[in-house]
Amino acid sequence: MIAHHIRDENLKELGIKRIEWAERDMPVLRKIRERFAEEKPFAGKKIAACLHVTTETANLMRTLKEGGAEVRLCASNPLSTQDDVAAALVHHYGISVFAINGEDTDTYYEHIESCLEFDPLITHDDGADLVSTLHQKYAETKAKNIWGSMEETTTGVIRLKALERSGKLLFPLFSINDAQTKHFFDNRYGTGQSTLDGILRATNRLIAGSTVVVAGYGWCGRGFAMRAKGHGARVIITEVNPVKALEAKMDGYEVMPMAEAAPQGDIFCTITGDINVIRPEHFEKMKDGAIVANSGHFNVEIDINGLKKMAKKVNEKVRPFVDEYVLSDGRSIFILGDGRLVNLAAAEGHPAAVMDMSFALQALTAEYVVKNEGNFPKKVHDVPEHIDQWVAKIKLETMNTKIDELTEEQKEYLASWELGT
Ligand code: NAI
Numbered sequence: 001m002i003a004h005h006i007r008d009e010n011l012k013e014l015g016i017k018r019i020e021w022a023e024r025d026m027p028v029l030r031k032i033r034e035r036f037a038e039e040k041p042f043a044g045k046k047i048a049a050c051l052h053v054t055t056e057t058a059n060l061m062r063t064l065k066e067g068g069a070e071v072r073l074c075a076s077n078p079l080s081t082q083d084d085v086a087a088a089l090v091h092h093y094g095i096s097v098f099a100i101n102g103e104d105t106d107t108y109y110e111h112i113e114s115c116l117e118f119d120p121l122i123t124h125d126d127g128a129d130l131v132s133t134l135h136q137k138y139a140e141t142k143a144k145n146i147w148g149s150m151e152e153t154t155t156g157v158i159r160l161k162a163l164e165r166s167g168k169l170l171f172p173l174f175s176i177n178d179a180q181t182k183h184f185f186d187n188r189y190g191t192g193q194s195t196l197d198g199i200l201r202a203t204n205r206l207i208a209g210s211t212v213v214v215a216g217y218g219w220c221g222r223g224f225a226m227r228a229k230g231h232g233a234r235v236i237i238t239e240v241n242p243v244k245a246l247e248a249k250m251d252g253y254e255v256m257p258m259a260e261a262a263p264q265g266d267i268f269c270t271i272t273g274d275i276n277v278i279r280p281e282h283f284e285k286m287k288d289g290a291i292v293a294n295s296g297h298f299n300v301e302i303d304i305n306g307l308k309k310m311a312k313k314v315n316e317k318v319r320p321f322v323d324e325y326v327l328s329d330g331r332s333i334f335i336l337g338d339g340r341l342v343n344l345a346a347a348e349g350h351p352a353a354v355m356d357m358s359f360a361l362q363a364l365t366a367e368y369v370v371k372n373e374g375n376f377p378k379k380v381h382d383v384p385e386h387i388d389q390w391v392a393k394i395k396l397e398t399m400n401t402k403i404d405e406l407t408e409e410q411k412e413y414l415a416s417w418e419l420g421t
Pocket of ligand 1: 296
């Protein structure tokens with residue numbers, strides 16, 4: 001039996017059904033899998049992945065395995081693991097998984113260790129925990145074997161760029177997040193829809209007529225604000241970047257500091273990558289019954305410890321994923337999913353059709369690393385343009401959408417501008 005640590009193998013059948021359901025919406029990844037099955041680009045290679053253990057990730061793992069890789073997977077967040085998917089991966093698809101929904105911090109890091117134990121050549125991260133462990137504990141050993149590593153999310157790329165600036169990067173990194181076919185779609189449409197989905201599943205609140213406060217108007221915030229507005233909410237944006245704030249204003253939203261938004265909001269969601277965006281001075285002003293969620297990568301955007309100190313009582317799980325904090329003046333504040341990514345804690349993460357592109361990028365960039373035997377400078381690289389373009393082209397094809405092609409005359413005309421003639 002392959003190495004693994006999961007909750008319950010009996011959940012396997014449900015997991016298989018849900019993985020197959022997601023697969024229907026992942027035609028680009030399917031095309032890659034079919035080619036990998038013939039070409040076996042990863043034959044004899046070991047790949048470790050620290051990603052949300054969801055149905056879409058399962059299809060990426062299948063693709064890498066089909067390409068000949070030996071694969072190990074652990075979770076990139078203790079609350080996002082779908083235990084049925086973990087069971088199916090181990091007991092049906094033959095892929096090693098170390099992940100249990102709700103695992104404590106020690107177990108989370110033990111699972112990362114289990115993934116690194118088999119000395120991978122390639123790694124995939126969502127938040128840079130695997131790469132950070134390699135840098136902190138295995139700089140002289142396992143890190144030296146790594147040919148290249150893919151990073152999925154904004155916060156992970158920020159961590160890696162900080163490592164790069166300090167001159168301490170031990171192997172080449174590839175920022176999947178910065179590819180156009182990733183953040184234009186995954187962060188905006190994926191996070192937008194699934195964050196709303198998480199809040200709805202956790203609360204079943206009517207969005208129409210509510211005031212929704214969105215902290216951060218980056219790619220994810222824009223997507224969520226757009227979807228909340230589409231459901232009939234009055235949407236308020238809080239920002240720290242004047243350009244993004246201006247964009248939000250011209251997109252038709254109200255823009256104000258969190259201190260002013262706090263007494264107005266019915267539902268709050270942070271998506272900034274920043275720390276303590278909502279804190280006691282804001283809780284002080286919130287309405288009774290305010291709902292507070294986070295969709296940024298780490299559970300640091302809401303100061304829950306500060307709220308705990310203010311609360312005279314905490315009623316845990318008044319509904320699944322909802323904790324009630326009763327303040328001394330009798331008001332209640334509801335925190336969703338312990339302040340962790342609400343779209344993964346309370347819903348199922350991004351829809352498969354969006355992850356199709358992100359994970360096509362992950363698979364093709366891993367192949368690119370192997371083809372070049374990891375011969376890249378030790379820095380954070382962009383995904384090659386040809387991979388980004390290919391993913392967009394194939395996604396359009398699978399959506400039965402054609403576009404114009406440049407005529408020879410147009411090519412010459414545009415080239416003349418590039419030459420400055
Ligand atoms: P981004 O960099 O495009 O946007 C973040 C925005 O937050 C920026 O405009 C920034 O000015 C603003 N901001 C920073 N501090 C703030 C503060 N204190 N108050 C208000 N605004 C503030 O980043 P992106 O791609 O939108 O990602 C945001 C976070 O969401 C990251 O942590 C990222 O890793 C995470 N993420 C979560 C996903 C999910 O599934 N829930 C999917 C993709 C990314």
